[in-house]
Amino acid sequence: MNTLPLTMQAAVLEQVGAPLRLTELALPVPGPGQVLVRVAAAGLNPLDTKIRAGSAGHARHPLPAVLGIDLAGTVVALGPEVDGFRIGDAVYGMTGGVGGVQGSLTEYAAVDAALLAPKPKDLSMREAAALPLGFITAYEGLVDRAHVHAGQRVLVHGGAGGVGHLAVQLARANGAQVFATGSARQKAMIEGYGATAIDYGATPVADYVQAHTGGEGFDVIYDTVGGATLDASFEAVRPYHGHVVSALGWGTHALAPLSFRAATYSGVFTLRPLLTGYGRVHHGEILREATRLADLGQLRTHLDPHRFALAEAEQAYQLIENAAATGKVVVDVSG
Template sequence: MNLIPATMQAAVAEQIDTPLRLVDLAVPVPGPGQVLVRVAAAGLNPLDTKIRAGKAGHARHPLPAVLGIDLAGTVVALGADVDQWQVGDAVYGMTGGVAGVQGSLAEYAAVDASLLAPKPAHLSMREAAALPLGFITAYEGLVDRARVHAGQRVLVHGGAGGVGHLAVQLARAHGAEVFATGTAAQKAMIEGYGATAIDYATTPVADYVQAHTAGEGFDIIYDTVGGATLDASFEAVRTYHGHVVSALGWGTHALAPLSFRAGTYSGVFTLRPLLTGQGRAHHGEILRAATALAEQGKLRTHLDPHRFTLAEAEQAYQLIESGKAAGKVVVDVAR
């Protein structure tokens, strides 16, 4: 028999830029279309720290709140009108922590059942919790927007980053030849995921375009960095058929270089389904694709080696804010 307690522990951000505090809250009751998940692990993202710092108004997550966007865990109760899950199913997803919806830094979460996918069988809860936001962002750019396919040359800016290393693997899984920018210190990691590494600090745009595409430009460029890197993308894309995608297309950019190449630009805003309710089922579909790739050995996660309990969630945030995290930071929630 599955016994669900009346209360749970959660790490709460009570005010902007104040430490997370461990508190007792009532265990949520799943509503129609929702399931109750016993959270095993919560994947943290730089966006989580920006929300806590009051620098992510687009996330619409007023404090006090339970933060944490990604989770992995086990279904322990079903709301009305849920037939795709059963109690005991191991699941993962990008389920809350924005738009006033409780996040994953709690022992239980009532989440929209359509946002979830089956956890890859051979991945741990920690590894699964590291995937959702990054993979969904990579997929929406490369597959939904740019329609990546075999025979293309794909350039990923920031190939060692949280989204970038997943974008590299996703493009390769679709048969593309992949290149990725990074630092000299990131070369081995980038090449380990199957991309040709480009040291952006020492190699001018024109030089790597000439070296890797004979001057033609890349078929798809995925920018995960923004700013000047997005501007450089407009100069490196293939004429007529090139497609630039960016997950950080904010700011002011001159589009003339892209227009002169008759190229295409697409933006990615991964939070939109959580904020609006539109397209949530597609997020579940994307993560089912991630599960399939992981179980085929074509997708793996890069975890920071530090371990944090729910009571130590503040330390996890501090690690991300320090810029010293060596991979995705995951909090072990289950006691």
């Protein structure tokens, strides 16, 4: 570990719901299969705020804890048994912040190398840090579950959201014709990503199914909203061959509309590899596909314009909690 410090700064959560506190911690040592990453940027998600509030039972994090699920940075040291990465590589990934795995709101992180991929060459560290959770969630639904392909009509619910705008681009990259729901003010953004915008507040389900599919229903529907929107998806899917996927299928829903269409439903739980250790290699594979698409100019992300240093991470959380963010919130950790 040439010229590395013995300690680092981290934004630490000491009690549920308490403000994050800048704290000095010992520099982690990468274990077998891990690399030490100097974190340049930490991407925050609404889920991060739920973990901080203790309201995400599926994503608990023992305290005191370093939060932050996504990161981008530079490899500065290699643990034993690491192949495929070298010191100096620019990388990104969904690497911690849940289940006792150190998160990204820190100057350095010892990261399972299987979770990482090379950073897209034309994306900044900030832009790369905004991708992992959202893109992996989109990919697991559209590609792993629904096997989206050319010629299909895909509907993305919440097409301007953190997962939704990436799902729109991924479906288009796979050759699908894409439609996306959103508010009237989100129309330009949704269309900017290549989807046909549907104003969910002004257009009943039956009307947009008729208008865009001739009444047949959509081949693939990706719900990123949950609740009544998932129920609406069961009404809008194509019979027999249709597939509804949801990243928020945690409520109580009537399956009769889906069953009467003889259609398929799949759930997505992106955190499972971090919590269980199973499937981590696939997360790295998914991000390599994100890198490929970004390098081809087929994938970009929507950043909130606010800038926060590591010492201002608490303000970044408050921006999300107050529903004042207009894109993915990213904390600048180091230069």
